[in-house]
Amino acid sequence: MQGLDFSIVPEYLPLIGKGLWWTVVISVVSALFSIVAGMGFALIVLYASPLVRYPVRLFMWLFMGTPLLLQLFLIYFGLVQIGIDIPALWSGIIGLSLHFAVYNADIFRAGIASLDKGQTEAARSLGFGAWQTRFYIVVPQALRNTVPAVGNMMIALLKESSIVSMIGIAELVHSAQLVISETYRPFEFYLTAAALYYVLNLILEAVLRGIERKVELSR
Amino acid sequence: MDIALIGRIIPVFVQAAWTTVQISLLSLVLGLAVAALIASLRLSHLAVLRFFGAAYVSVFRGTPALLQIFLLYFGGPQLGIQLEPFAAGAIALGLNIAAYMAESIRGGVLSVDRGQMEAARSLGFGEGQSMRWIVLPQAAKLMIRPLGVNAVALVKGTALVATISVVELTYTAQRFIGSTYKPFEIFAVTAVLYMIMVYGLTLVIDWLDRAYAEEA
Numbered sequence: 001m002q003g004l005d006f007s008i009v010p011e012y013l014p015l016i017g018k019g020l021w022w023t024v025v026i027s028v029v030s031a032l033f034s035i036v037a038g039m040g041f042a043l044i045v046l047y048a049s050p051l052v053r054y055p056v057r058l059f060m061w062l063f064m065g066t067p068l069l070l071q072l073f074l075i076y077f078g079l080v081q082i083g084i085d086i087p088a089l090w091s092g093i094i095g096l097s098l099h100f101a102v103y104n105a106d107i108f109r110a111g112i113a114s115l116d117k118g119q120t121e122a123a124r125s126l127g128f129g130a131w132q133t134r135f136y137i138v139v140p141q142a143l144r145n146t147v148p149a150v151g152n153m154m155i156a157l158l159k160e161s162s163i164v165s166m167i168g169i170a171e172l173v174h175s176a177q178l179v180i181s182e183t184y185r186p187f188e189f190y191l192t193a194a195a196l197y198y199v200l201n202l203i204l205e206a207v208l209r210g211i212e213r214k215v216e217l218s219r
Numbered sequence: 220m221d222i223a224l225i226g227r228i229i230p231v232f233v234q235a236a237w238t239t240v241q242i243s244l245l246s247l248v249l250g251l252a253v254a255a256l257i258a259s260l261r262l263s264h265l266a267v268l269r270f271f272g273a274a275y276v277s278v279f280r281g282t283p284a285l286l287q288i289f290l291l292y293f294g295g296p297q298l299g300i301q302l303e304p305f306a307a308g309a310i311a312l313g314l315n316i317a318a319y320m321a322e323s324i325r326g327g328v329l330s331v332d333r334g335q336m337e338a339a340r341s342l343g344f345g346e347g348q349s350m351r352w353i354v355l356p357q358a359a360k361l362m363i364r365p366l367g368v369n370a371v372a373l374v375k376g377t378a379l380v381a382t383i384s385v386v387e388l389t390y391t392a393q394r395f396i397g398s399t400y401k402p403f404e405i406f407a408v409t410a411v412l413y414m415i416m417v418y419g420l421t422l423v424i425d426w427l428d429r430a431y432a433e434e435a
Binding site for chain 1: 281290295377393405413417
């Protein structure tokens with residue numbers, strides 16, 4: 001038994017901090033992509049022609065039923081074998097974004113379906129076209145009503161972004177692994193990384209509460 | 220599509236899927252047991268017990284499951300806890316899902332009308348008796364869906380133990396993607412097996428939910 005010694009942690013904090021920064025960057029970028037793509041999927045599933053709709057539904061069904069880690073392996077180790085070489089960082093961001101876009105799409109689809117039909121009818125009778133109505137009337141309201149549910153997804157996304165370390169992206173977990181390979185102190189550094197995720201999580205929850213309050217006020 | 224390859228690899232992948240099923244079931248049982256304990260702490264009259272319950276939920280839900288697995292498997296030996304990858308994975312996943320399941324259980328208990336407990340108490344049932352015979356049977360029905368969502372997340376979460384080289388479905392898929400250069404065939408087989416598990420579980424949950432609804 002090796003015992004614990006946290007005194008060596010501060011020395012490596014700059015390196016860990018770099019990983020922390022990349023975790024924030026990857027999470028924010030993937031969160032934005034997952035919301036935009038999620039709304040795109042939701043609109044396709046609801047309104048597009050069957051030729052587009054069914055492939056997208058099949059894709060959503062596949063991505064909902066399989067683990068993120070498997071999807072990352074497919075994108076990073078798989079696509080390169082058929083000549084599509086995506087760098088690790090982008091593979092990670094694409095994987096995270098698509099994985100959560102599928103869940104967001106489900107939330108948005110339900111959000112749009114639960115809107116009062118009168119909203120669409122009123123807009124159409126005022127002369128808005130079908131897609132104009134969707135973009136200016138339906139989408140903004142659906143976005144507003146789904147803030148809490150999408151927020152929960154973003155909390156999950158932040159934590160699951162740790163999985164992209166497995167394809168070699170130098171985020172928080174990966175930088176902890178680098179330090180551990182030098183110091184042979186797994187417990188200390190994985191615990192440090194976990195504590196940092198915990199703090200990030202608290203910050204994200206506070207931000208989401210702020211957004212929810214703003215949205216409530218705008219009603 | 221290389222159909223011959225798919226035919227060749229299916230037996231290996233079914234074997235790997237069986238490992239995924241085993242680890243899911245083990246973590247599910249452990250998770251439910253721990254969740255029941257944590258939920259009762261959170262519903263306790265004693266502030267200190269409530270605090271420990273809330274702290275457990277907050278810590279396990281506030282940090283990535285991947286790190287919880289790493290802490291137990293790689294960090295455990297520093298504390299004298301030496302586990303095989305399979306055991307470490309099942310225990311870490313069980314402790315992780317317990318935090319989510321505890322909230323599902325607590326939510327179910329809290330959604331039972333307070334009047335039920337009050338009526339039972341006024342009829343002479345003790346506190347524990349009222350919980351056991353009046354509140355929990357009603358709460359159980361309300362817990363099935365949320366616990367089912369947790370269980371489905373758990374099955375997909377078992378992929379994480381591939382990172383500590385448990386030879387389950389995702390680990391096997393990664394190995395075969397690397398050796399066959401046929402990523403889509405491998406993904407198709409793996410995805411179908413995950414779908415069978417995930418959507419099969421969903422059917423079981425639907426059935427439980429309906430069975431309970433009819434009984435009530």
